[in-house]
Amino acid sequence: MNAPADFRLSLAAYQQKAVDAIGExxxxxxxxHTREPNHRAxxxxxxxxxxxxxxxxxxxxxxxxxTLEAVRGKLDAKTIWFWFAPYSGLVAQTKSxxxxxxxxxxxxxxxxxxxxxxxxxGDVFVQTxxxxxxxxKESRKVRTDKEAALSIDxxxxxxxxxxxxxxxxxxxAHLNFGSGAAATADFYLNVLSPDYTILATATPSDAKLxxxxxxxxxxxxxxxxxxxxxxxxxxLNKVGLMVGVLRFKEEDRALIDVEMATLTAGWSQHxxxxxxxxxxxxxxxxxxxxxxEDQAEGKDDPVARVRERLLEVGVPEKAIxxxxxxxxxxxxxxxxxDPQIEVLIFKxxxxxxxxxxxxxxxxSVRPSRGRDFGLQIVGRIMRVHPLVRxxxxxxxxxxxxxxxxxxxxxxxxxxEAAADLKAVREGIEVLTDRLEVTILGNDxxxxxxxxxxxxxxxxxxxxxxxxxxxxxxxxxxxGLLIPGYVTASPAQLESAVAVxxxxxxxxxxPLFPDLPEVSSANSRPAATGPSADHLxxxxxxxxxxxxNSLIREELPSLYDIEADLCPQIAREFCKHIPxxxxxxxxxxxxxxxxRDLFNEGLIDTRHLNVRMSAARxxxxxxxxxxxxxxxxxxxxxxxxxxxxxxxxQKEGFDVTLRDIRRTINLAILRHPHALREAVRVAQGxxxxxxxxxxxxxxxxxxxxxxASKKGAYGAFIGNFNRxxxxxxxxxxxxxTGLVKWWIRNPESQTWATRLILPTGRRFFPDFAVGIxxxxxxxxxxxxxIKDDGETGRLQSDSNTIKIRSEHSEYKKxxxxxxxxxxxxxxxxxxxxxxxxxxxxxxxxxxxxxxN
Numbered sequence: 001m002n003a004p005a006d007f008r009l010s011l012a013a014y015q016q017k018a019v020d021a022i023g024e025x026x027x028x029x030x031x032x033h034t035r036e037p038n039h040r041a042x043x044x045x046x047x048x049x050x051x052x053x054x055x056x057x058x059x060x061x062x063x064x065x066x067t068l069e070a071v072r073g074k075l076d077a078k079t080i081w082f083w084f085a086p087y088s089g090l091v092a093q094t095k096s097x098x099x100x101x102x103x104x105x106x107x108x109x110x111x112x113x114x115x116x117x118x119x120x121x122g123d124v125f126v127q128t129x130x131x132x133x134x135x136x137k138e139s140r141k142v143r144t145d146k147e148a149a150l151s152i153d154x155x156x157x158x159x160x161x162x163x164x165x166x167x168x169x170x171x172x173a174h175l176n177f178g179s180g181a182a183a184t185a186d187f188y189l190n191v192l193s194p195d196y197t198i199l200a201t202a203t204p205s206d207a208k209l210x211x212x213x214x215x216x217x218x219x220x221x222x223x224x225x226x227x228x229x230x231x232x233x234x235x236l237n238k239v240g241l242m243v244g245v246l247r248f249k250e251e252d253r254a255l256i257d258v259e260m261a262t263l264t265a266g267w268s269q270h271x272x273x274x275x276x277x278x279x280x281x282x283x284x285x286x287x288x289x290x291x292x293e294d295q296a297e298g299k300d301d302p303v304a305r306v307r308e309r310l311l312e313v314g315v316p317e318k319a320i321x322x323x324x325x326x327x328x329x330x331x332x333x334x335x336x337x338d339p340q341i342e343v344l345i346f347k348x349x350x351x352x353x354x355x356x357x358x359x360x361x362x363x364s365v366r367p368s369r370g371r372d373f374g375l376q377i378v379g380r381i382m383r384v385h386p387l388v389r390x391x392x393x394x395x396x397x398x399x400x401x402x403x404x405x406x407x408x409x410x411x412x413x414x415x416e417a418a419a420d421l422k423a424v425r426e427g428i429e430v431l432t433d434r435l436e437v438t439i440l441g442n443d444x445x446x447x448x449x450x451x452x453x454x455x456x457x458x459x460x461x462x463x464x465x466x467x468x469x470x471x472x473x474x475x476x477x478x479g480l481l482i483p484g485y486v487t488a489s490p491a492q493l494e495s496a497v498a499v500x501x502x503x504x505x506x507x508x509x510p511l512f513p514d515l516p517e518v519s520s521a522n523s524r525p526a527a528t529g530p531s532a533d534h535l536x537x538x539x540x541x542x543x544x545x546x547x548n549s550l551i552r553e554e555l556p557s558l559y560d561i562e563a564d565l566c567p568q569i570a571r572e573f574c575k576h577i578p579x580x581x582x583x584x585x586x587x588x589x590x591x592x593x594x595r596d597l598f599n600e601g602l603i604d605t606r607h608l609n610v611r612m613s614a615a616r617x618x619x620x621x622x623x624x625x626x627x628x629x630x631x632x633x634x635x636x637x638x639x640x641x642x643x644x645x646x647x648x649q650k651e652g653f654d655v656t657l658r659d660i661r662r663t664i665n666l667a668i669l670r671h672p673h674a675l676r677e678a679v680r681v682a683q684g685x686x687x688x689x690x691x692x693x694x695x696x697x698x699x700x701x702x703x704x705x706x707a708s709k710k711g712a713y714g715a716f717i718g719n720f721n722r723x724x725x726x727x728x729x730x731x732x733x734x735x736t737g738l739v740k741w742w743i744r745n746p747e748s749q750t751w752a753t754r755l756i757l758p759t760g761r762r763f764f765p766d767f768a769v770g771i772x773x774x775x776x777x778x779x780x781x782x783x784x785i786k787d788d789g790e791t792g793r794l795q796s797d798s799n800t801i802k803i804r805s806e807h808s809e810y811k812k813x814x815x816x817x818x819x820x821x822x823x824x825x826x827x828x829x830x831x832x833x834x835x836x837x838x839x840x841x842x843x844x845x846x847x848x849x850x851n
Contacts, residue, residue: 012234019063049199050199051223108124115155241403243404246608263310265363268608274286284388286342287360290343292346316342357383361404363404535702535703537698545770550691552693562631566639573640573667693750701715723786765782784815826839
């Protein structure tokens with residue numbers, strides 16, 4: 001229900017139907033209680049439970065309050081109502097609304113007014129479950145008899161002796177009994193033991209509500225269902241809900257603080273709405289809600305973080321309010337009506353039942369969301385402010401709520417946001433446009449009441465139940481509700497262990513069942529020397545034209561060359577990057593796409609300037625600078641700063657050192673491979689080529705190793721994985737005459753050829769191959785064999801560095817992998833996509849050309 005009005009509100013048509021339907025149900029159940037007093041408990045649990053299912057903002061409090069007014073003095077017996085709200089803040093909100101709109105109801109306070117003698121038909125106690133059923137000081141007072149006041153237990157007992165019946169209203173029933181479920185269930189079943197129970201919720205399919213129904217032994221046979229369309233037509237719910245997702249330029253995605261960008265988008269939308277309200281002369285200040293995550297141990301306070309970012313976005317400090325307590329203070333709800341407050345930062349707890357009719361925009365920076373997000377939190381922005389109702393349906397901007405999500409994974413595009421959109425759409429159910437109630441009775445009549453179908457289902461007679469049996473039934477239900485209420489037998493525990501999938505040590509499945517078995521070091525046979533019977537010598541076949549040695553790249557100590565190396569890196573880096581254009585880059589142009597969840601096909605797209613995060617740019621750039629353990633990143637940065645200052649002076653740019661540093665950070669991040677390439681080129685000026693380690697004259701291998709025509713040792717010996725062996729066999733079977741010899745290039749051997757990578761690490765290609773006609777020293781080509789290209793390992797950071805590197809003497813390394821048909825494909829680097837791609841079948845003839 002919206003803010004309490006100074007006048008009594010008229011009910012919308014659907015609200016009146018709901019009040020009449022619930023009232024008729026209560027009247028019928030009351031008749032059954034009078035006619036069948038011996039079946040009181042069964043009637044109450046099976047027939048006396050009514051569910052009001054209505055969207056957030058439809059006026060559930062108003063409908064329930066008017067129902068209690070309507071049945072006052074009309075039921076077969078006087079009734080006292082206990083109304084339960086999940087939080088103390090909602091108690092104050094409910095009391096205020098009932099006092100304003102349901103004046104014939106007398107509101108009582110369970111803390112100070114527990115006298116049965118003065119009770120009147122229709123009295124309503126509004127409280128939380130915690131106030132009567134949780135073991136704490138306040139609830140102990142309420143549950144204890146004193147000379148001056150009865151306990152609530154004694155009051156209810158005396159009320160029954162005086163002929164009163166007990167009714168219970170459970171608002172936000174999807175929350176069930178909350179954290180004190182055991183004590184609360186006991187109080188509900190054994191103290192209140194109500195004759196009527198009315199459940200009200202916007203989330204009827206919630207698992208907690210279903211468990212409540214099952215475990216307590218209730219049957220919700222009477223349902224009043226309000227469709228969202230009816231609420232929209234009445235002007236109480238907005239027409240649509242737009243979910244906004246930001247898409248950034250590929251090169252800027254790593255540079256933008258997505259949370260900051262999302263807050264910017266939300267505040268921008270909020271400002272549009274504020275301007276439109278002013279244009280229309282509507283004196284309402286809109287409210288933007290910002291949902292943050294709970295504070296994790298050892299992490300920064302998310303509220304402080306978001307507040308700081310809102311200030312950076314341009315939100316006035318005095319316009320920001322914060323509420324994060326699990327038990328909202330009653331004064332918190334006045335924030336919804338304070339025009340000085342334009343942004344409310346909150347966590348999950350206040351989402352339920354929080355009445356904010358001037359809220360249009362919600363920004364969620366929580367990392368995870370579920371159905372509760374859609375059903376409850378988004379519901380806060382679906383109400384329509386009373387002053388806007390005259391324009392309802394005529395102003396598209398004001399007729400919709402707006403949600404902005406900050407998950408980085410969801411920012412690439414709307415397609416990748418589909419899962420989140422689906423979760424929200426499913427959460428905010430668009431219900432059928434009808435009211436439906438089923439009333440259990442003792443005949444098969446069916447009638448029409450205000451257009452609402454009322455079905456009468458026979459109530460079957462049963463033998464009277466005495467009080468002892470009735471209490472035993474309640475205790476059994478309580479045992480079902482409270483885990484651990486009944487001690488499980490060993491057999492039950494054994495069964496539970498099996499169901500839960502808990503294994504004993506002997507029958508536990510292996511953690512990694514698909515990995516090959518490898519014996520431990522202690523279980524291996526002792527290593528055998530070269531003279532072992534199963535190994536023989538295989539001599540190097542010099543007649544194939546194999547050189548005496550392979551050429552290796554070696555780099556002097558970086559300490560010795562750093563003074564020259566860093567300026568060379570800087571010059572090479574600045575040569576290929578448009579540094580001066582980056583100096584002016586402050587904002588990034590993002591695309592904001594908003595899709596209406598209730599009106600398929602309605603999409604609004606616009607561009608938004610998002611300031612790039614200086615902190616994120618600096619942090620990410622520093623990480624990129626630290627890729628080579630041998631080079632001090634501070635020296636590289638200093639050298640680039642000097643080079644960029646020289647360029648700016650030459651081209652007439654008047655810049656500060658801060659501008660210079662920010663520009664360098666942007667350049668490093670927007671061109672992630674440029675710095676590594678600059679290091680590669682600069683290192684190349686200092687690399688030594690050495691060939692002083694001869695290829696061994698022989699190697700040991702198994703006696704039965706397969707013979708090889710072109711292998712350096714005449715046999716397939718050494719360590720090969722499956723694709724490496726397949727490639728060696730392809731080389732061996734070459735009939736073009738191009739392959740003269742091949743040799744496995746083991747990285748464990750000092751004689752093997754190698755490349756020095758920009759990271760300072762060494763790269764040993766898998767094969768060295770002698771190719772007829774190739775214009776390199778000894779006609780050598782280098783080949784690297786990779787996986788199938790489907791597992792993702794091919795695209796690893798290590799491989800993207802290796803494939804771009806070039807041997808000083810043997811030039812580019814050839815890369816290949818097998819496809820699903822075992823055909824070897826060429827793997828090449830695609831600069832524009834920053835990925836490795838296949839480029840057709842691998843041909844031996846490709847290795848003739850020096851690339």
